[in-house]
Amino acid sequence: MKIDRLIGILSILLQKGTVTAPFLAEKFEVSRRTISRDIEALCKAGIPLVTAQGRGGGISIMDGCSIDRTLLTSADMQAILTGLKSLDSVSQTNRYRTLMDKIHLKNPEILEDNSHIIINLGSWYRHTLAPKVELIQKAIENHETIQFHYCSPSGESDRTMEPYLLVFQWSSWYVWGYCMAREDFRLFKLNRMQNLSRTGVSFLPRETPHFSMETNFSSNERIPVTARFSPKAKWRLMDDYGPDSFTEAPDGSFLFSFEFFDKENLFSWLLSFRGQAEMLTPVSLREEFSLLLHKMAEKHDI
Numbered sequence: 001m002k003i004d005r006l007i008g009i010l011s012i013l014l015q016k017g018t019v020t021a022p023f024l025a026e027k028f029e030v031s032r033r034t035i036s037r038d039i040e041a042l043c044k045a046g047i048p049l050v051t052a053q054g055r056g057g058g059i060s061i062m063d064g065c066s067i068d069r070t071l072l073t074s075a076d077m078q079a080i081l082t083g084l085k086s087l088d089s090v091s092q093t094n095r096y097r098t099l100m101d102k103i104h105l106k107n108p109e110i111l112e113d114n115s116h117i118i119i120n121l122g123s124w125y126r127h128t129l130a131p132k133v134e135l136i137q138k139a140i141e142n143h144e145t146i147q148f149h150y151c152s153p154s155g156e157s158d159r160t161m162e163p164y165l166l167v168f169q170w171s172s173w174y175v176w177g178y179c180m181a182r183e184d185f186r187l188f189k190l191n192r193m194q195n196l197s198r199t200g201v202s203f204l205p206r207e208t209p210h211f212s213m214e215t216n217f218s219s220n221e222r223i224p225v226t227a228r229f230s231p232k233a234k235w236r237l238m239d240d241y242g243p244d245s246f247t248e249a250p251d252g253s254f255l256f257s258f259e260f261f262d263k264e265n266l267f268s269w270l271l272s273f274r275g276q277a278e279m280l281t282p283v284s285l286r287e288e289f290s291l292l293l294h295k296m297a298e299k300h301d302i
Helices: 002-016 021-028 032-044 074-088 095-103 126-141 231-241 263-271 283-299
Strands: 049-052 058-061 144-152 155-169 172-179 184-189 193-202 223-229 246-248 254-260 277-281
Touching (some): 002 021, 002 032, 002 058, 021 058, 032 049, 155 184, 231 246, 231 254, 254 263, 277 283
Antiparallel strands (some): 144 155, 155 172, 223 277
């Protein structure tokens, strides 16, 4: 990607001082003409670069420039590397680690694998998830529509969309973009997508609204829920919603309070506690959940 290359060129200039266009072209595996365009783009962005001809010449940052040449310290580079490695954890390539290798030249110890933080964005479904992430990323870069079969609580449908963002939140991957069927921006969960493919049809990027997960779920009415949990469930409550989501009652049980967006997810979550949970409110939902439990009991009656 061009932005990767521009960051890489700037970092090399900050660290080495002066480099030649052929050196940069070889390092980033592009033509000298591409490097010339990149240098022009950096200049237009306000980075004062100069070129000198002849022996010992090359491209450098103008003397006296106020850019801090310690812009990327060892700690900074380690933080960047940790974040980029987390993206590699969900892909089938080492593209981000390779980018870091290209960026760093002067101090090899910066890229030693000694970070004390590991972020793994992969999942149990990596063998099916990684190809989807790569395909959608290429479609976004090339402004190309994608199509897929989608399964949701409301049913199944075939969709075509203009993808704009890959999103990782709530332990899941999503793609956000303009859905042709709904003529609006929608969020789709990658694990629910089947037969995903690029259409080969290009699109002109449209003006996009500000993205937030909360906005995308705002159309769903929030469900304020209170429930009682046994002491054995404390670790799950802390894992799933944090220590601020519950208080300890005098009898040792835990009173849980939270707002949910999806009734089906709420029911599935309560069932996973195997009798250690009791929904208290809302009463109407408690009755619906009780009916569901009775139906399940009838199905499993021996």
